[in-house]
Amino acid sequence: MKVLLPILKKYRREAVLAPLFKLVEALLELIVPLIMARLIDRGIAMGDRGYVLQQSALLLLLGAAGLGFSITAQYFAAKAAMRLGGELRHQLFTKVQELSFSQLDLFGADTLITRMTSDVNQVQSGVNMVLRLFLRSPFIVFGAMIMAFTIDVPSALIFAVAIPVIGAVVFWILLTTLPLYKKVQGRLDEIMTSTRENLTGVRVIRAFCQEENERQRYAERNAALFAEQIRVGRISGLMNPLTYVLINLAIVALIQTDAVRVNAGILATGQVVALLNYMSQILVELIKLANLIIQVTRAMACSDRVAAVLEVRCDMQDGSEDTAQVFAGEVADANGRKKAVEFRDVSLRYDAESGEALSHISFTAYAGDTIGIIGGTGSGKSSLVNLIPRFYDVTAGEVAVFGEDVRKLTLESLRAAIGIVLQKAELFQGSIADNLRWGKEDADSAAFWEALTVAQAKEYVETKPGTLDFHLEQNARNLSGGQKQRLTIARALMKKPEILILDDSASALDFATDAALRTAIRESAKDITCFIVSQRAASVQYADRILVLDNGQLVGSGTHEELLRDNRVYQEIYYSQFPKEA
Numbered sequence: 001m002k003v004l005l006p007i008l009k010k011y012r013r014e015a016v017l018a019p020l021f022k023l024v025e026a027l028l029e030l031i032v033p034l035i036m037a038r039l040i041d042r043g044i045a046m047g048d049r050g051y052v053l054q055q056s057a058l059l060l061l062l063g064a065a066g067l068g069f070s071i072t073a074q075y076f077a078a079k080a081a082m083r084l085g086g087e088l089r090h091q092l093f094t095k096v097q098e099l100s101f102s103q104l105d106l107f108g109a110d111t112l113i114t115r116m117t118s119d120v121n122q123v124q125s126g127v128n129m130v131l132r133l134f135l136r137s138p139f140i141v142f143g144a145m146i147m148a149f150t151i152d153v154p155s156a157l158i159f160a161v162a163i164p165v166i167g168a169v170v171f172w173i174l175l176t177t178l179p180l181y182k183k184v185q186g187r188l189d190e191i192m193t194s195t196r197e198n199l200t201g202v203r204v205i206r207a208f209c210q211e212e213n214e215r216q217r218y219a220e221r222n223a224a225l226f227a228e229q230i231r232v233g234r235i236s237g238l239m240n241p242l243t244y245v246l247i248n249l250a251i252v253a254l255i256q257t258d259a260v261r262v263n264a265g266i267l268a269t270g271q272v273v274a275l276l277n278y279m280s281q282i283l284v285e286l287i288k289l290a291n292l293i294i295q296v297t298r299a300m301a302c303s304d305r306v307a308a309v310l311e312v313r314c315d316m317q318d319g320s321e322d323t324a325q326v327f328a329g330e331v332a333d334a335n336g337r338k339k340a341v342e343f344r345d346v347s348l349r350y351d352a353e354s355g356e357a358l359s360h361i362s363f364t365a366y367a368g369d370t371i372g373i374i375g376g377t378g379s380g381k382s383s384l385v386n387l388i389p390r391f392y393d394v395t396a397g398e399v400a401v402f403g404e405d406v407r408k409l410t411l412e413s414l415r416a417a418i419g420i421v422l423q424k425a426e427l428f429q430g431s432i433a434d435n436l437r438w439g440k441e442d443a444d445s446a447a448f449w450e451a452l453t454v455a456q457a458k459e460y461v462e463t464k465p466g467t468l469d470f471h472l473e474q475n476a477r478n479l480s481g482g483q484k485q486r487l488t489i490a491r492a493l494m495k496k497p498e499i500l501i502l503d504d505s506a507s508a509l510d511f512a513t514d515a516a517l518r519t520a521i522r523e524s525a526k527d528i529t530c531f532i533v534s535q536r537a538a539s540v541q542y543a544d545r546i547l548v549l550d551n552g553q554l555v556g557s558g559t560h561e562e563l564l565r566d567n568r569v570y571q572e573i574y575y576s577q578f579p580k581e582a
């Protein structure tokens, strides 16, 4: 509710008008049995045709007016609910953009997708129903009871007993199903994860003939969701039969009592019809109320899940200093060199349970240096470079860019100064130019071609229909792996960054292109500080300095020649790729 109320306040006109119109409709509905009673007792019983016609016309008028009020109420309720849904989705999207990488890792992409789609839809339809029914249904239930009292007190006492009993049943079902709905949504998350994994990895699944296993796993998850839905359905399915049985028992009691009272001349037939009518109205409204409660229960469970994301405060505080100014103000050392990146005794742990991904790393990269980072899989190479644009915060120590702790720099200016090409080439639907504009919004075609040339992508882009306007499909599936990588490198170069990080981003390139790429980068921007992460010794061997990582520790630092002479880990990596005899 905490997240819903402020949004609903913005649409208070619709949120107030919808229940009000429903209330007027309910009022008209409550008058109908009274008119029917008069029509029977005064019109039909006394054979007054004119009165019958007059009252029938009044009934028709009430029906038409009720319909009009109902449609207007539906309109306002739907409008408020849709606006709320749209705004919730927007807020979630904005929050997801704000959260740190660790927080995103903690939630996981799949649950975030379910929360932004299915959960928001549930909340939206819950709110729609609440606006229409939360005043109307109780009003009819209690109004009908009061009307019954005005007709006949002993008959009305039956209402007074039936309604709380039914209320208790509904309340019990509500309490029992609320936690179960949360479990159902959790199972939906699992299905979502499984679906996404399967769709994105379909080629690998087929290549490894894992279709049957995957089908099996999916079936298990689906069965778990089904079982959970059946459990909750069994309990909530009791709602209608139980309430019907109770109301019908009350109707039986009512007929029994009233038959005697009609015989005794205390009640007229029309009044009995009105009482039965009120009982039926109560039945219909209680069923609606029960369904409303089920829907609201579900919507509340979903709104809690949405609120859980919205209430998270980003654990990464933005700094206040501008990176460009810090860089301009930096004083060169005695050798005339400026520090670009410095790791001061840095350790990183992704979460409390796991071990350290990086332990006590210290090194300095000077402006214009090319730093190679090499190590086995999982040795911490990506973790190390991810700390420079502050994708994660260090657990201990300090990462400084241009001499200043990255935590003191504004994230925007820090990331604007860094071009990063990630291991997995992510491109977006749109033209090649659209993708390159991510690096520089107002770039012209000369800038595009310059970046493409350095990234060794010019030749293949020229062959594509429409060249810069060539349309990339989802995940750029109409490009090869190497073409995608070169385009992501060009996109990073568009920024003209001070620091360029290539995180294993030349792995799909052949050795000649990889070498040409490194030379072109060096020639195009002499002052650029370049980090090249790779498992290939050939990609890093010409770096000014190579950092060797092993199990999160910095086990070597030096030039290729120094490391080849003294460093066991580097020797192992190098000779595994270039055997000595070769």
Ligand SMILES: Nc1ncnc2c1ncn2[C@@H]1O[C@H](COP(=O)(O)OP(=O)(O)OP(=O)(O)O)[C@@H](O)[C@H]1O
Binding pocket: 105, 350, 351, 354, 357, 375, 376, 377, 378, 379, 380, 381, 382, 383, 384, 423, 535
């Ligand atoms: N987001 C994350 N959450 C938790 N643990 C992580 C995360 N990213 C990496 N790790 C862990 O940190 C360690 C170092 O991973 P990292 O990706 O930095 O290695 P790497 O040297 O780049 O490996 P590779 O060459 O295979 O890409 C690994 O044990 C990995 O499981």
